[in-house]
Amino acid sequence: MFLPEIDDRCHELAERYGVRPYMVARYLTFLGRSETERLLKHMEDIRPAIRTNTILIDPEELRRVLEEKRGFELKRCPEPVDVGFWILNDPPISIGATLEYMMGYYVPQDAASMLPPVVLDPKPGDRVLDACAAPGGKTTHLAQLMDNEGTLIAIDVDPDRMRALKSNLARCGVANAVALRMNALDLPSTDWEFDRILLDAPCTGEGTIHKDPSRKTSRDPEDIATCARLQRRLIDAVVDVLRPGGVLVYSTCTFSPEENELIVQYAVDEHGLEPEPVDVGWADRGLRVPGVEPKVRRTCARLYPHRHGMGIFFVARLRKPLS
Known part of the structure; x- marks a missing residue:
């Protein structure tokens, strides 16, 4: 078990970002100060995503339907997970309440x-x-x-x-x-x-x-x-x-x-x-x-x-x- 010493830096960052000091100490040990601060700053900045179910629909067809009919703004995830889309807006319909979801055309998934x-x-x-x-x-x-x-x-x-x-x-x-x-x-x-x-x-x-x-x-x-x-x-x-x-x-x-x-x-x-x-x-x-x-x-x-x-x-x- 890696339990680095918890110093003043750890307490400072832990208080600023609302995490446990032992977590900060471990991030600092393996990532360094700059990367640790960036990680803590962006830890909650993850866009919701959906994955196309290609058993039932093509990704671009799903994109067209969700953008034109449901008000979604989508961005394709990078290869090799490019059957997925990040959702860039707050759609007028919950991602778990669309007809396309109920028909199995996509799966909400990070x-x-x-x-x-x-x-x-x-x-x-x-x-x-x-x-x-x-x-x-x-x-x-x-x-x-x-x-x-x-x-x-x-x-x-x-x-x-x-x-x-x-x-x-x-x-x-x-x-x-x-x-x-x-x-x-x-x-x-x-x-x-x-x-x-x-x-x-x-x-x-x-x-x-x-x-x-x-x-x-x-x-x-x-x-x-x-x-x-x-x-x-x-x-x-x-x-x-x-x-x-x-x-x-x-x-x-x-x-x-x-x-x-x-x-x-x-x-x-x-x-x-x-x-x-x-x-x-x-x-x-x-x-x-x-x-x-x-x-x-x-x-x-x-x-x-x-x-x-x-x-x-x-x-x-x-x-x-x-x-």
């Missing part, structure tokens, strides 16, 4: 959250697992990347979130997915085997502050340690059902290197997984973290509000060796 399914790159005919799937934003994205073909298993342990997952799959016309209430930690007890697995892991969620400002003060270092322990157990579980040569994408919406680079390093050390580059030219690389190999840092991707206009996010891609 632009950063569109990246993990693209990095996983599932193909039609693949066997794919979304290991922490609810409420289904990434699951429906996986389905459209698979052309609604193959086998997509979506599991989650939370019964309330499972209802949202099933509703979103139905609304979006997903035909290749099965939603199961299941704890991902129980995967080793099955005889399943997957070509590709997405593990968007439970985390401390610093990247959600723009949606939930209470997150600025609602977590402490013990929460980071708790999440990291769970994330390591989840890695153990999903690797067990990943076929040799298969691909795992690991993602979180938090800053903590204990939940990011160090989890990827754990997967490399304990399971022999090989990190592969996340080829997004505009993303940052991983942090320089003690105990993390350069090949791990260089292959990971990080997103920040002040640099990318997206919430704090982390993505890594790993491949299981053939033998």
Whole structure:
């Protein structure tokens, strides 16, 4: 656990931006003063976004309808998440109340959250697992990347979130997915085997502050340690059902290197997984973290509000060796 000394600078910035001093101390350690101030200043400046459901509609057709008929002002997200649009105005109709939403033409989703399914790159005919799937934003994205073909298993342990997952799959016309209430930690007890697995892991969620400002003060270092322990157990579980040569994408919406680079390093050390580059030219690389190999840092991707206009996010891609 990285717990730098909390000095007067930390208290000053923490008071100015309403966050916990330990968070500031960690940002300063890994990012420096200038980047830390920019991050804190823009942490809540994230535009809402929607992702086109290409199972049902083309992105430009959706854009035309929403701009001409619903009063939206939209800006296309950059490749490779260019099926998404940022919403530039306050539309006269809520994004969850339009006819197009109810018909499943789009999914409200932060632009950063569109990246993990693209990095996983599932193909039609693949066997794919979304290991922490609810409420289904990434699951429906996986389905459209698979052309609604193959086998997509979506599991989650939370019964309330499972209802949202099933509703979103139905609304979006997903035909290749099965939603199961299941704890991902129980995967080793099955005889399943997957070509590709997405593990968007439970985390401390610093990247959600723009949606939930209470997150600025609602977590402490013990929460980071708790999440990291769970994330390591989840890695153990999903690797067990990943076929040799298969691909795992690991993602979180938090800053903590204990939940990011160090989890990827754990997967490399304990399971022999090989990190592969996340080829997004505009993303940052991983942090320089003690105990993390350069090949791990260089292959990971990080997103920040002040640099990318997206919430704090982390993505890594790993491949299981053939033998």
